[in-house]
Amino acid sequence: MPDDSAKDKLRFRDLAQHVRQVTSVNGMPVIWYWKGRFWIWSEGVYEPQHLEDTVLFVLKHLMSAGIDSSHWVATQVAHALAAMSMLFIEKYPCWITTQGKERDGPYSIALANKLVDINALALDREARPERPVVSSHDPAWFSTTRLPYAWDPDCQAxxxxxxxxxxxxxxxxxxxxxxxxxxxxxxxxxxxxxxxxxxxxxxxxxxxxxxxxxxxxxxxxxxxxxxxxxxxxxxxxxxxxxxxxxxxxxxxxxxxxxxxxxxxxxxxxxxxxxxxxxxxxxxxxxxxxxxxxxxxxxxxxxxxxxxxxxxxxxxxxxxxxxxxxxxxxxxxxxxxxxxxxxxxxxxxxxxxxxxxxxxxxxxxxxxxxxATASAENCGVRTFVTENLRSEPDGYVSSKNLRELYEHWCDQNGVDRRERVGVVPLGRVVRREFSGASSKSRRLAGMTVNGFTGVTLI
The missing domain is CATH 3.40.50.300 (P-loop containing nucleotide triphosphate hydrolases)
Structure with a gap:
């Protein structure tokens, strides 16, 4: 004989199944558990629910069926309901089966009075008879989106x-x-x-x-x-x-x-x-x-x-x-x-x-x-194009380029927080001048980092 604990679990599961059945619409469940919370369908859209709201939802339907219940019982039923109402979907929004799995179907949007296949509508394409362009709200469409006005194809703006x-x-x-x-x-x-x-x-x-x-x-x-x-x-x-x-x-x-x-x-x-x-x-x-x-x-x-x-x-x-x-x-x-x-x-x-x-x-x-805004907004690019030009045999040291950049920033009021270092400055140089590359040279007995293929204007 099962112990009282096992009996209670079976009872809570049966009550959860009852709630799921009596709230279904055309055989489709309207309550699901996804991402750690309950989702209940109403007026064409799924709404996220806190656990306490779900418990009250369960309690209401148990009492409506004449089942003697308490808040504690309703809470246990809600937990059982979560276990049997899990959604197994990878994309959102999507069409779902009664088992909570994804199925094929067109992307749709719920309006106040209809569910609309907007891709077919936009392309003036007739949908298949079993899936019309405009249809009634359907809990098999799992989405939290509903537009607040009615579908009216003749309305102008x-x-x-x-x-x-x-x-x-x-x-x-x-x-x-x-x-x-x-x-x-x-x-x-x-x-x-x-x-x-x-x-x-x-x-x-x-x-x-x-x-x-x-x-x-x-x-x-x-x-x-x-x-x-x-x-x-x-x-x-x-x-x-x-x-x-x-x-x-x-x-x-x-x-x-x-x-x-x-x-x-x-x-x-x-x-x-x-x-x-x-x-x-x-x-x-x-x-x-x-x-x-x-x-x-x-x-x-x-x-x-x-x-x-x-x-x-x-x-x-x-x-x-x-x-x-x-x-x-x-x-x-x-x-x-x-x-x-x-x-x-x-x-x-x-x-x-x-x-x-x-x-x-x-x-x-x-x-x-x-073109205008991006050039003006990216001060680094503006500086580079204003102060350098392509020269196959040219060379500019990183130190000289940095000093010139700081001087240019001072003249143009560039905030110090917005100024960049030598590395991002070099990336802009190489992007703007296809022949430019980073290279070290020996000058006056010292190794100097810089850029070949460009020279100062």
């Missing part, structure tokens, strides 16, 4: 379009923004690109960023500043998000914040820390949108950050008479908030353009701005 045309440089810039907005809807950072909205104060950058906020909804973006990237406990706030929106950028950022920013834009997995939680690996899901009045000075001399920046200029000053902050304020009946379905359709069009091209389309104005 005249206010948003007017705002884009008034604040950007032209139709090509609007098309570039449209492609990025479509890319923001995808659960990938594969392009390794960040959109930087650049302009002086009052040029509509925040208005464009607010329109993107309307597209995604409050629950689907984080708002870490670039300086906060240096805080090891801040990064978990971006996990599972579609986008991180940064409204303020300091002219000088820490080396640690810059390294994390580089990692974030590259989409590489990285170990992070959360308070009261052990360190774990996180794969970034959020893309990056930055609004700035001036570019920060980056410590990076390899161009790794600048290669990932796509600037979009906002050159036109918006007069105080034209500013209408109520457009975004739900409490004031914000008109732009009501254009959510139309903004979604605008982004879907951009997604189609992106998928057909196989890359993000960058307008000519953005390319010119990138």
């Amino acid at each position: 005249p206010l948003a379009l007017k705002l884009f045309r008034e604040n950007l440089t032209g139709p090509e810039a609007v098309a570039m923004l449209r492609g990025f907005m479509g890319y923001f809807l995808l659960p990938t950072t594969r392009e390794h690109k960040a959109l930087f909205l650049y302009g002086k104060r009052g040029t509509g950058k925040s208005a464009i960023a607010n329109t993107v906020r309307v597209l995604l909804g409050k629950r689907n973006f984080s708002q870490l500043s670039i300086s906060q990237f240096g805080n090891r406990f801040a990064m978990p706030r971006t996990e599972g998000m579609m986008l991180n929106i940064t409204d303020e950028v300091c002219s000088v950022i820490s080396a640690q914040a810059e390294e994390r920013l580089k990692w974030f834009m590259s989409g590489s997995s990285m170990d992070i820390e959360d308070k009261n939680v052990r360190m774990y690996a996180m794969d970034p899901t959020a893309k990056l949108l930055v609004c700035l009045n001036e570019y920060p000075r980056f410590h990076d001399t390899e161009g790794a950050i600048w290669r990932r920046i796509c600037p979009l200029r906002c050159p036109n000053k918006v007069s105080d008479e034209k500013k209408d902050t109520r457009l975004y304020d739900e409490r004031e009946g914000g008109k732009l908030v009501g254009e959510g379905p139309g903004i979604f359709n605008f982004a879907i069009r951009g997604l189609g353009e992106y998928l057909k091209a196989g890359r993000l389309l960058i307008c000519q104005d953005s390319e010119r701005e990138w």
Whole structure:
């Protein structure tokens, strides 16, 4: 005969199975255990739950079934429920089976009233009959993303379009923004690109960023500043998000914040820390949108950050008479908030353009701005190109180059914290001049380190 302990375990398991069955939708369980917490499906989306919330959820359904229970019993049932509801998935979001394993299926996004296969929709492609482009919410789609408005294929966004045309440089810039907005809807950072909205104060950058906020909804973006990237406990706030929106950028950022920013834009997995939680690996899901009045000075001399920046200029000053902050304020009946379905359709069009091209389309104005800003921002590169030229038989000692660089920094007001040493300076020299190389020479009876293939102008 089994002892009382074994009987209790069997009872808790049976009660957990009961809760799982009575809460299922069309035979699909709606409660899962993943990454050390419970996830419960409701209104088209999975929500993370604390253990106490799950215990109350269990207690509610046990009592509804007339099963005499206590908080302690419900807690034991929750533990049993965790054991039988484990998710075995490697990618997120994804379609899952009733056994909690991944299965094939199209990437979809839940809107307030429908589940949409956005890739098929963007490419004007008919899905298979068993998997329509637009369908009802389905708990087999494991995702925490739900957009806050209803699916309406006929809705337009005249206010948003007017705002884009008034604040950007032209139709090509609007098309570039449209492609990025479509890319923001995808659960990938594969392009390794960040959109930087650049302009002086009052040029509509925040208005464009607010329109993107309307597209995604409050629950689907984080708002870490670039300086906060240096805080090891801040990064978990971006996990599972579609986008991180940064409204303020300091002219000088820490080396640690810059390294994390580089990692974030590259989409590489990285170990992070959360308070009261052990360190774990996180794969970034959020893309990056930055609004700035001036570019920060980056410590990076390899161009790794600048290669990932796509600037979009906002050159036109918006007069105080034209500013209408109520457009975004739900409490004031914000008109732009009501254009959510139309903004979604605008982004879907951009997604189609992106998928057909196989890359993000960058307008000519953005390319010119990138060339100018990257050259001006990377002081090392500017110094090298202004003070050196290619010379096959030339030679410049590291000591002379360093002294000249320090003098140039003093003249140009470069902060001492931003100045680089001889090694990164040499990397820039070799990158800018293909014939340059590091080499030691004997001069005046001494060994001198320096660079061949270049000479001072």
